[in-house]
Amino acid sequence: MTNRQYEYSLLVLRVTLGVIFLAHGLQKISQLDGVIQFFGSLGMPPFAVYAVAATETIGGAMLLTGFFPRIASIGISLVMLGAIFTTKLDKGLLNGYEYELMLLSAAVAVGLSGSRILSLGEALKAKKQPEQKQF
Template sequence: MRNEVGTLVLRVVLGITFLVHGLQKFQTIDGISGWFQSIGLPSFMAYAVTGIEILGGIGLIIGFGTRIISLFIAAIMVGAIVKVKLSAGFLGNGQMAGWELDLALLAVAVHLLIGGSYMFSLDGFLKRDSQSGISEAA
């Protein structure tokens, strides 16, 4: 029970974090798109990342698609570390933040990817509902 409460906290906090970051990116999406191009990524990736952050953040908060969303968030974090932050070092270089926070967010996403999170979640509700339907039919 305590593990599931801890996982619930991780899921909701990760969801809020990505929802807020996605909304911030959305407000300046043209600039973000240009920045993606400046680091050698196609501009459409800015829209994809922003969409994943906003929709994925909402999904994590309500607990819908937790594992698949966590996979996408983990991929975004690996990309951010490798493509943007790695050269700045773990704690940063005075010009740019390091990749320590990105690593922590990656670890949370991997935790949710491996175990899911069913407490107070739409995934848990659907899982219980489908299991009760199977047992009633048997």
């Protein structure tokens, strides 16, 4: 695999993960009362809903645009670990936490590797660096 293929594969993973989390975050925001009740049934305080919804929405947008994808991946990884350990672990892998585990794995991969293609963060970095003269 060439470096270019590697970067494009990370782009696909980052954008897909971003779309999924942005959609989930917006869904939580649009159904806030129900999500607060669900979190409450798990013994979690209402502020946890706001933290999760913000992490999913903002983190998803950050991944989608490539704006600090490593930082976004950390937040999303923490949300997925929380989902696995609070609601899914007792159900087992199949029909339990396999989806969350896959999203966690994707977030860890993007977090470890970063993603430079079509990335707002990379564009801003390039703009900050002075152009080098070529002789």
